[in-house]
Amino acid sequence: xxxxxxxxxxxxxxxxxxxxxxxxxxxxxxxxxxxxxxxxxxxxxxxxxxxxxxxxxxxxxxxxxxxxxxxxxxxxxxxxxxxxxxxxxxxxxxxxxxxxxxxxxxxxxxxxxxx
Amino acid sequence: xxxxxxxxxxxxxxxxxxxxxxxxxxxxxxxxxxxxxxxxxxxxxxxxxxxxxxxxxxxxxxxxxxxxxxxxxxxxxxxxxxxxxxxxxxxxxxxxxxxxxxxxxxxxxxxxxxxx
Numbered sequence: 279x280x281x282x283x284x285x286x287x288x289x290x291x292x293x294x295x296x297x298x299x300x301x302x303x304x305x306x307x308x309x310x311x312x313x314x315x316x317x318x319x320x321x322x323x324x325x326x327x328x329x330x331x332x333x334x335x336x337x338x339x340x341x342x343x344x345x346x347x348x349x350x351x352x353x354x355x356x357x358x359x360x361x362x363x364x365x366x367x368x369x370x371x372x373x374x375x376x377x378x379x380x381x382x383x384x385x386x387x388x389x390x391x392x393x
Numbered sequence: 394x395x396x397x398x399x400x401x402x403x404x405x406x407x408x409x410x411x412x413x414x415x416x417x418x419x420x421x422x423x424x425x426x427x428x429x430x431x432x433x434x435x436x437x438x439x440x441x442x443x444x445x446x447x448x449x450x451x452x453x454x455x456x457x458x459x460x461x462x463x464x465x466x467x468x469x470x471x472x473x474x475x476x477x478x479x480x481x482x483x484x485x486x487x488x489x490x491x492x493x494x495x496x497x498x499x500x501x502x503x504x505x506x507x508x509x
Contacts, residue, residue, distance in 0.1 A: 309494065320397075320484050320499030321438070333494045367436060371497075378426035378445075378488040378495050384438040 280304065282385035284370050290391045296358035299388045303351070303372030310347055311382070312355050313369040321369055327353065328376055360392045396420075397487050397500035405506045406475050414470040414503045416485030422446075427461065427468045428486040428497065438484070444468065475507045 283302040291297050303310050308329050313321035324343065326334040329350035338345070342361070347353040357364055367387040374380040396419040406412045418427065429441040442452065444461050452459050456473045472479055482502045488495045 311497070318501075320486075320501045323496055323498070326494065326496060328494060334496060369438065371438075376494040378428075378443065378497075381440060381443060382428075382497055383440075384430075386435070386437045389436070 282370055282372050282383050284368075284385035284388055286388055287386065288389050288391075290393060291360055293362055293392050294359040296356065297360055297390065298354050298356045299368050299370075299390075301353045301355070301370030301385060303353070303370070304383055307372035307374055307383075308350070309373040309376035310353050311371040311373070312345055312353070313371065315367040315369055315387070317366070324355070324368075326376070333376075357390075360390075362392050365390055365392045397485050397498055399485055399500035399503050401503045402501070403504040403506065405508065408477060408507055408509050409474050411471060411473050412475050412505065412507075414472075414483050414485075414505070416468045416470065416500060418466050418468065418485070418487045420466075420487060420489055422489045424489070426488045426495075428488065429459065429468075429470050430484045430486060430499075431481045432484060432502070433481040441470075441483075472505075475505075477507050477509055480505055480507045 285300050310327045312324045315321040324338045325345045327347040330347045345355045367389050369387045370385045371382045373382045398417045425446045427444045431439040458471045460469045482504045484502045485500045486497050488497045
């Protein structure tokens, strides 16, 4: 079974530029999560999708962050404009149905550096 | 609200020592799940264990063991005879099972450094 794929692996941008990250979850997984992990901290949930609908985006800074999951499969997370404090690893995860007995599988993440 | 506390920011041990990583959680739900993940320097999150709130049996997997105590809201992780390859950041996480959808909430992590 293929894992959760994310790209790019690394990205360096200047502040005020825009950036987009891509995630391809495990085939058949209905639930997709984007987490932000700032250096030295645990991952923090940004947004959770069930199929192509958003079920939790309470911690997503909506003035600059946006995410979509067209057709309930791949997802993109965008930051526009980026700030220095957005430097972090952005992790995508998927789950069969969003319930813990089925677990969560994480991708390798995208490391973003904003200079 | 849910919260996971990993009070130990960093632990350093010498190879072959035993080490315990602490995790304390808060939840109002009676049904919930606890997880431990390992994050090596390469960055990926590696699943180690999942435990539901109704199963208080301790578990052992090779050199790893987990002690779940609902009375103290703790889910501690012990590595026996540590090895250099155990060096990583370890995260404890909590997921509540709601009628709707669940979310995984992480602690801040404990960095384990095992020296030869």
